[in-house]
Amino acid sequence: MALLEVDNLQTHFRTPGGINRAVDGVSFHVNEGETLAIVGESGCGKSVTSMSLMRLIPEPPGRIAGAIRFAGRDLLQLSDREMRAIRGNDISMIFQEPMTSLNPVLTVGRQIRETLMIHQGLDKQAAEAHAVEMLTLVGIPEPKRRVREYPHQLSGGMRQRVMIAIALACNPKLLIADEPTTALDVTIQAQILKLMLDLKRRVGAAIILITHDLGVVAEIAERVMVMYAGRKVEEAPVAELFRSPRHPYTQGLLGAVPRLGSSLTGTARRLAEIPGQVPDLRKPITGCVFAGRCALATDLCRQYAPGLEEKGPRHVAACHYAAKGAVAA
Amino acid sequence: MSPPLLQVNDLKKHFPVKSGLFGRKSEFVYAVDGVSFEIARGETLSLVGESGCGKSTVGRAILRLFDITAGQVILDGQRIDDAHPGTMRQMRRRVQVVFQDPFSSLNPRMRVRDILAEPIRNFGLAKSAEDLEVRVTSLMDTVRLPREALNRRPHEFSGGQRQRIGIARALAAEPELIVCDEAVSALDVSVKAQIVNLLQDLQSEFGLALLFISHDLAIVEHMTHRVAVMYLGKIVEIAPRREIFAAPRHPYTRALLSAVPLPEPGAQRNPIILKGDVPSPINPPKGCRFHTRCPLVFDRCRVEEPVLRATGTEQWVACHLEDGAVATSG
Numbered sequence: 001m002a003l004l005e006v007d008n009l010q011t012h013f014r015t016p017g018g019i020n021r022a023v024d025g026v027s028f029h030v031n032e033g034e035t036l037a038i039v040g041e042s043g044c045g046k047s048v049t050s051m052s053l054m055r056l057i058p059e060p061p062g063r064i065a066g067a068i069r070f071a072g073r074d075l076l077q078l079s080d081r082e083m084r085a086i087r088g089n090d091i092s093m094i095f096q097e098p099m100t101s102l103n104p105v106l107t108v109g110r111q112i113r114e115t116l117m118i119h120q121g122l123d124k125q126a127a128e129a130h131a132v133e134m135l136t137l138v139g140i141p142e143p144k145r146r147v148r149e150y151p152h153q154l155s156g157g158m159r160q161r162v163m164i165a166i167a168l169a170c171n172p173k174l175l176i177a178d179e180p181t182t183a184l185d186v187t188i189q190a191q192i193l194k195l196m197l198d199l200k201r202r203v204g205a206a207i208i209l210i211t212h213d214l215g216v217v218a219e220i221a222e223r224v225m226v227m228y229a230g231r232k233v234e235e236a237p238v239a240e241l242f243r244s245p246r247h248p249y250t251q252g253l254l255g256a257v258p259r260l261g262s263s264l265t266g267t268a269r270r271l272a273e274i275p276g277q278v279p280d281l282r283k284p285i286t287g288c289v290f291a292g293r294c295a296l297a298t299d300l301c302r303q304y305a306p307g308l309e310e311k312g313p314r315h316v317a318a319c320h321y322a323a324k325g326a327v328a329a
Numbered sequence: 330m331s332p333p334l335l336q337v338n339d340l341k342k343h344f345p346v347k348s349g350l351f352g353r354k355s356e357f358v359y360a361v362d363g364v365s366f367e368i369a370r371g372e373t374l375s376l377v378g379e380s381g382c383g384k385s386t387v388g389r390a391i392l393r394l395f396d397i398t399a400g401q402v403i404l405d406g407q408r409i410d411d412a413h414p415g416t417m418r419q420m421r422r423r424v425q426v427v428f429q430d431p432f433s434s435l436n437p438r439m440r441v442r443d444i445l446a447e448p449i450r451n452f453g454l455a456k457s458a459e460d461l462e463v464r465v466t467s468l469m470d471t472v473r474l475p476r477e478a479l480n481r482r483p484h485e486f487s488g489g490q491r492q493r494i495g496i497a498r499a500l501a502a503e504p505e506l507i508v509c510d511e512a513v514s515a516l517d518v519s520v521k522a523q524i525v526n527l528l529q530d531l532q533s534e535f536g537l538a539l540l541f542i543s544h545d546l547a548i549v550e551h552m553t554h555r556v557a558v559m560y561l562g563k564i565v566e567i568a569p570r571r572e573i574f575a576a577p578r579h580p581y582t583r584a585l586l587s588a589v590p591l592p593e594p595g596a597q598r599n600p601i602i603l604k605g606d607v608p609s610p611i612n613p614p615k616g617c618r619f620h621t622r623c624p625l626v627f628d629r630c631r632v633e634e635p636v637l638r639a640t641g642t643e644q645w646v647a648c649h650l651e652d653g654a655v656a657t658s659g
């Protein structure tokens with residue numbers, strides 16, 4: 001059974017310019033012990049999706065509709081109190097912007113400790129010891145000194161690792177990691193990814209990984225969901241997605257990453273761009289959301305929105321032409 | 330010959346920290362401990378290395394966000410590490426910064442229009458109100474944000490869109506050098522490609538120089554001219570792009586490159602796993618700072634600190650193995 005089932009999630013924001021349909025009817029699931037990566041253009045709704053799962057969307061201006069079933073319970077029906085008990089405990093999250101989610105006036109040790117005291121009922125001493133242990137696990141040198149420091153005294157990567165330590169402290173069943181390794185160098189990144197995989201092995205945790213790093217996706221994800229303009233446009237097992245991306249947006253995405261070794265192979269000096277911009281989500285969109293930027297767009301695309309269709313085993317994409325092989329790269 | 334745009338000589342930044350029981354002992358974090366390099370006009374120098382090795386501290390020292398402990402920072406032949414506030418003002422215009430986390434550096438109460446207008450006004454760059462408006466709108470075009478977004482506030486944008494606002498704000502001051510501290514790290518690949526292309530365009534158009542701090546080695550390789558690899562507050566290798574990526578000499582550089590995950594599921598890699606913990610910058614190891622984790626360590630490394638030595642014409646490496654010395658024991 002799926003640990004998490006998201007059904008037609010819609011998270012909209014009221015803004016002066018109209019309703020921003022940041023997430024507009026997204027459905028997906030994550031199995032126990034599975035790693036699902038969510039990728040997609042900036043602003044496509046990845047963070048809003050994950051904040052919705054945690055029910056951390058400010059309401060108003062936000063409004064969440066649909067169903068989010070976690071271990072059988074619909075999170076959207078829970079009281080705030082019930083939700084608080086889940087957050088940080090059963091489901092925890094590594095936020096995209098560590099500096100805004102750590103409290104600047106509390107030592108990092110205190111911040112980890114409090115999570116442990118609230119959710120695991122540890123006493124102060126046990127929590128302190130566990131906090132030091134967590135900092136050691138995420139590779140922070142001299143954890144005993146660091147627990148007494150404030151966020152601004154740490155380097156960017158260390159702050160991010162503190163966030164990770166807090167998120168992992170309670171052995172969550174579902175870990176949502178929003179860009180967990182962007183501020184980290186590759187050696188620490190490898191260490192953090194290993195920690196996340198250990199958590200998975202140890203407690204069978206599921207992971208939702210949001211990242212722009214396709215190298216990280218290739219390394220640890222089992223399935224990938226591609227979002228565009230608040231919708232799911234493609235989903236497939238990781239190897240399948242990299243081998244035969246069906247949606248033109250996914251193809252563009254895979255083409256835009258430089259590969260290590262480019263200076264030797266003399267690959268093009270310019271990176272491939274996907275021209276144009278994401279559509280304004282406050283205006284109604286008829287037809288395919290990607291039509292404005294798609295080289296293959298036809299009148300059909302501009303008039304009728306393609307639905308998600310099966311393009312291969314466990315592989316779906318929302319494109320009128322993907323099935324016909326017309327878009328094969 | 331005109332001086333290089335930026336010269337950094339033996340830069341040191343030691344942060345005092347309290348430690349010991351009840352915080353009575355005063356010690357120092359040797360965040361940056363003797364770093365020297367130059368950046369030419371229109372050049373990109375990348376700083377790479379482990380988290381906490383001092384990259385941002387180097388960047389912040391150049392921006393003079395604090396007083397440095399020792400050394401010199403020279404912009405266009407003029408020292409700026411001890412410059413007076415008056416001279417500093419113009420210097421500040423010439424060196425701008427883009428951070429990774431644009432949210433904490435953008436005032437949430439200001440509209441984008443005012444965020445962009447502020448540096449233009451501060452440095453007196455606009456001739457008139459119309460000129461200001463023209464500049465602000467053309468900045469939006471440059472970073473490819475819709476003009477109507479000028480009236481919105483930072484929280485209404487996604488992380489990547491905010492980063493473009495951060496870049497637009499840096500460009501507003503018409504700088505000669507931009508310190509990009511993980512500036513493209515949080516961006517999605519297509520926006521990253523746009524921003525990287527944009528930075529390269531600005532570079533060729535205006536001769537903009539970049540100090541590019543990044544963990545994304547594939548992006549670094551794609552866009553840099555030279556690379557400085559740092560470890561625990563020091564540069565261990567500095568060389569042109571080709572040398573770093575095709576023929577890295579320092580054992581740390583090699584380990585770093587081997588750890589890059591490739592965008593190919595199931596790809597075979599042989600990462601060099603570094604053993605041991607990252608040492609503390611408070612008590613950096615004696616001798617070679619990398620010796621506690623170096624797979625090639627030998628006796629001399631534990632007692633004598635290697636200095637940066639030229640190996641090829643432009644490749645400098647701080648490792649005893651470059652000295653013709655023979656590794657005798659492991």
Ligand SMILES: Nc1ncnc2c1ncn2[C@@H]1O[C@H](COP(=O)(O)OP(=O)(O)OP(=O)(O)O)[C@@H](O)[C@H]1O
Nearest residue numbers: 013022042043044045046047048485486487488489
């Ligand atoms: N509080 C808010 N009020 C209004 N709009 C919002 C709010 N928070 C997010 N949005 C909008 O929701 C959309 C999706 O944003 P989101 O942060 O989920 O993007 P993302 O996919 O995480 O992008 P990135 O990769 O840049 O982090 C954006 O258009 C953004 O402007």
Ligand SMILES: Nc1ncnc2c1ncn2[C@@H]1O[C@H](COP(=O)(O)OP(=O)(O)OP(=O)(O)O)[C@@H](O)[C@H]1O
Nearest residue numbers: 153154155156157344360380381382383384385386
């Ligand atoms: N204000 C400060 N007070 C005390 N120590 C500091 C301060 N700022 C930085 N440090 C320390 O200096 C060292 C270098 O930090 P810096 O931010 O330069 O690292 P970095 O290379 O940019 O790392 P990252 O890749 O994680 O951003 C770290 O040990 C950090 O904890």
Ligand code: SF4
Nearest residue numbers: 288291294301319320
């Ligand atoms: S449906 Fe048409 S516009 Fe949309 S992605 Fe497919 S080809 Fe492009």
Ligand code: SF4
Nearest residue numbers: 617620623630648649
């Ligand atoms: S000097 Fe010795 S320890 Fe340092 S990098 Fe070279 S071989 Fe390794």
Ligand SMILES: [Mg+2]
Nearest residue numbers: 046047096488
């Ligand atoms: Mg996000």
Ligand SMILES: [Mg+2]
Nearest residue numbers: 155156384385
């Ligand atoms: Mg930094």
